[in-house]
Amino acid sequence: MGKTVALVVAAGSGDRAGGDVPKQFRIVAGRPLLAHAVDHLVHPRIDSIRVVIGEGQEAAYRAAIDGRAFPAPIVGGATRRQSVRSGLEALDGAERVLIHDAARPFLPASMIDRLLDALEANDGAVPGLPVVDSLIRGGETVPRGDLVRVQTPQAFRFEAIRRAHAAWTGGEAGDDAEIARAAGLSVAIVEGDPALEKLTYEADFLRVEAARLVSRTGMGFDVHAFAAGEELWLAGVRIPHDKGLRGHSDADVVLHALTDAILGALAAGDIGDHFPATDPQWRGAPSSLFLKAARDLVERAGGRIDHVDVTIVCEAPRIGPHRQAMRERIAGLLRLPAGRISIKATTTERLGFTGRGEGIAAQAVASVRLPEDR
Ligand code: MG
Numbered sequence: 001m002g003k004t005v006a007l008v009v010a011a012g013s014g015d016r017a018g019g020d021v022p023k024q025f026r027i028v029a030g031r032p033l034l035a036h037a038v039d040h041l042v043h044p045r046i047d048s049i050r051v052v053i054g055e056g057q058e059a060a061y062r063a064a065i066d067g068r069a070f071p072a073p074i075v076g077g078a079t080r081r082q083s084v085r086s087g088l089e090a091l092d093g094a095e096r097v098l099i100h101d102a103a104r105p106f107l108p109a110s111m112i113d114r115l116l117d118a119l120e121a122n123d124g125a126v127p128g129l130p131v132v133d134s135l136i137r138g139g140e141t142v143p144r145g146d147l148v149r150v151q152t153p154q155a156f157r158f159e160a161i162r163r164a165h166a167a168w169t170g171g172e173a174g175d176d177a178e179i180a181r182a183a184g185l186s187v188a189i190v191e192g193d194p195a196l197e198k199l200t201y202e203a204d205f206l207r208v209e210a211a212r213l214v215s216r217t218g219m220g221f222d223v224h225a226f227a228a229g230e231e232l233w234l235a236g237v238r239i240p241h242d243k244g245l246r247g248h249s250d251a252d253v254v255l256h257a258l259t260d261a262i263l264g265a266l267a268a269g270d271i272g273d274h275f276p277a278t279d280p281q282w283r284g285a286p287s288s289l290f291l292k293a294a295r296d297l298v299e300r301a302g303g304r305i306d307h308v309d310v311t312i313v314c315e316a317p318r319i320g321p322h323r324q325a326m327r328e329r330i331a332g333l334l335r336l337p338a339g340r341i342s343i344k345a346t347t348t349e350r351l352g353f354t355g356r357g358e359g360i361a362a363q364a365v366a367s368v369r370l371p372e373d374r
Contacts, residue, residue: 003096004047004094004097005047005096006050006100008038008049008051008101008102009076010024010052011083012054021060023102023199024103025060025064029208029302029372033102033103034051034061037101037102038070040107045112050091051065052087053075054075074087081165081179088162091158094158096119096158097155097158098115098153098154100152101198108193108195108196114191115153118155119157122187122188123156123185124176124177124180125155125156127150127153127191127196128148128189128192131148150189161185163183164179164182168182168183212371214369216267216370218264219260219261219364220257220259220362221361222361223359224251224253225359231244232244233245233287235322235326237322237326239317241316250286252288253312255288256362258291258308258330259290261364262295262305263294266368271290274290295334304368305367306340307342307367310343310363310364312344312345312346312360313346313360314347314357314359314361315348316357318345
């Protein structure tokens with residue numbers, strides 16, 4: 001057991017945000033909340049991280065910390081206080097402990113330094129922020145000048161807080177600092193951080209998720225040659241024309257360019273890597289399969305597609321009459337409103353292979369938001 005231990009309480013069973021899994025296991029920006037919480041505790045001054053979970057949550061814990069080399073979880077009690085107590089009793093030999101909640105996962109590294117520095121001269125240190133809103137109790141305004149909103153992690157000298165918890169007889173406490181002060185310990189307040197706001201309601205999750213996604217742009221380009229006796233498929237729409245495009249799949253040049261644009265935003269290779277032309281299973285395949293696979297990769301990464309823009313380059317057929325059907329088809333495949341799908345067309349003034357009517361080229365750009373640490 002290391003000297004400074006982070007104890008993450010992740011034992012809740014409910015979700016006031018309305019989801020069907022306890023919130024510490026809920027996926028936010030591509031990862032469970034608990035995974036964000038433990039990853040933000042990796043710090044040169046923290047020797048080990050232990051997690052307290054609820055009874056029966058072992059499988060969810062293992063899934064959440066997926067791939068990280070962590071010790072077995074500590075099983076907590078019916079309340080947060082009991083869970084902290086169970087955790088403290090399991091941490092034999094620690095000198096300092098940071099007691100933290102998985103519901104405040106985005107811990108800045110500077111906060112760990114601030115707390116541990118303050119612990120040099122105090123038994124405990126907690127982050128606090130001033131109250132900026134007016135407070136009213138029973139119709140009367142409460143002066144807020146000396147009020148502080150207290151956050152976690154809360155840092156303590158280990159033996160002192162362990163004994164304080166063991167001696168506490170007061171039922172549920174507001175936080176561990178209350179238990180510490182009741183035992184006569186000195187608890188300093190250091191400057192808190194808005195990044196540590198607790199995630200409680202659905203709106204909190206949506207706000208955090210949006211804030212942790214960053215924009216990426218991908219580009220795609222494709223060409224297929226005309227051939228007699230082929231069907232012409234563009235953007236997943238069958239277009240009546242005297243010839244079609246030749247290719248291993250249905251040769252939908254628009255969906256190929258678009259699939260490559262989305263793969264580009266993911267930096268996940270190209271359509272040929274994912275669906276090799278040498279693989280017989282893609283012979284004559286509808287290219288909607290490729291686009292849906294790219295869409296699924298974005299969703300699995302915790303991202304979202306914001307907008308796509310396609311330019312189709314050909315002399316014929318005329319694209320205008322089919323533009324709306326193409327937008328709606330792509331919107332359906334990407335599960336986006338048609339207003340976020342742009343289809344444009346141009347010719348090359350009879351120059352080059354498109355100008356001579358030998359084939360069709362398509363260019364696409366995809367704007368995708370992905371978790372910033374992906
Ligand atoms: Mg192609």
